[in-house]
Amino acid sequence: MAPIEHPSFGIMTAPMQVGYDDILRVWREADEVSAIEHAWLFDHLMPIGGDPDGPIFEGWTLLAALAAQTERLRLGLLVTSNRFRPPAMLAKIATTVDIVSGGRLDFGIGAGSRPGHPLARREYAAHGLPYHDAAHAVASLAEACTVIRRLWSEGEPFDFHGEKVQLTGAFGNPKPLQSPYPPILIGGRSTPTLRVVAEHADIWNIPGGDIDDAVRRSALVDRFCAEIDRDPATITRSIALPVSYDRPDNTRREIAEALGAGFSHVVLMLPSPYPDRVAHWVADELIDTRA
Structure with a gap:
């Protein structure tokens, strides 16, 4: 395969074991470097590296703050755990960030932490969140994507009766700035995902x-x-x-x-x-x- 002629490059700063001022410094600097087109956080509630009891920030709250402090970078979470937040609430959170950023959100989402990662798995019990099996997680992801897209685009309230998601009178107002909605990035490697x-x-x-x-x-x-x-x-x-x-x-x-393998969107993960x-x-x- 021929190399990509016009790739896009971004950075990722994991918001753990590091202070807000340090992340803000890097994002503000990256916002002024045209070769860097996008910037990312991750979505964990407890550290998955270093001191297991060390500091870590909630991803969407931090993303909103960074959206307000930057002007050019596209931004997102690599990736949101669909296990953490009900999809209708997540749609509202993401809409807010898209508006705060002036329409720069790339909406990253995935099924959630894999069961073989004990440091990631512990954050569910620590926060009173259920942890279902992989099949449940992937089915929930598919329904979440459907619901979120509808909340972002439909002009009237609707009901949704899925196997995993149940909504009555669901409606998103305001809508994201991006039309028809922010690009959806899904992360994962399993066949069902x-x-x-x-x-x-x-x-x-x-x-x-x-x-x-x-x-x-x-x-x-x-x-x-x-x-x-x-x-x-x-x-x-x-x-x-x-x-x-x-x-x-x-x-x-x-x-x-x-x-060379056809990956045109490259996220460079910066260690702290x-x-x-x-x-x-x-x-x-x-x-x-x-x-």
Whole structure:
């Protein structure tokens, strides 16, 4: 496959083990660096790395604050756990952020933390949230995407009686600024989740690390699109790659592999603590060097 000619690059700052001022500094700087087009947080309620009792911020609240402090970057959560919030409430939260940002939201969502990640799993019991099996989570994700899109676009109240979601008199007002609604990014790699991607996603994101597996999963998205008569080219392929400040050559190599495999939307995950002028370093050392 030919390398992507016009990829987009973004950064991700995990809002754990770090202060608000540090994240704000990085986002404000990135907002001034044209090579960086988007910025992301994640959605966890307790740390999944470092001190398990360390500080962590709630993602959507922080995203709203950063939306108000930036002007250009597209922004979102990579990705929202659909297990944390009822979908109608999530639609309202996301609409608010889209309006606060002036229409810059990319709506990231996924089925929720996988059961094999104990540090992620514990946050459900700690916050009184149910944790259903994977099949339930994926079915809930599909219904959530349907409901959220309807709340963003329909002009009259409606009822929804799904297997997982029940709504009576549901209505979204105001609507998001973006029309018909913010782009929907779905993150995940399991086969059932990729079927939801084919049906609902504008962007599909997968964590990097095994490019061959990412390519196989991308081919599955193509297959599932064909099954529902959707053009797979209408789904942007996104990949999240870890950044090494000490070994930028490794990161540059992974970027080249991802672009060569057809992933045109690249999210560079920045470890904390963040160096001074880290956004400029990303542009100079990881993005602009591709020429």
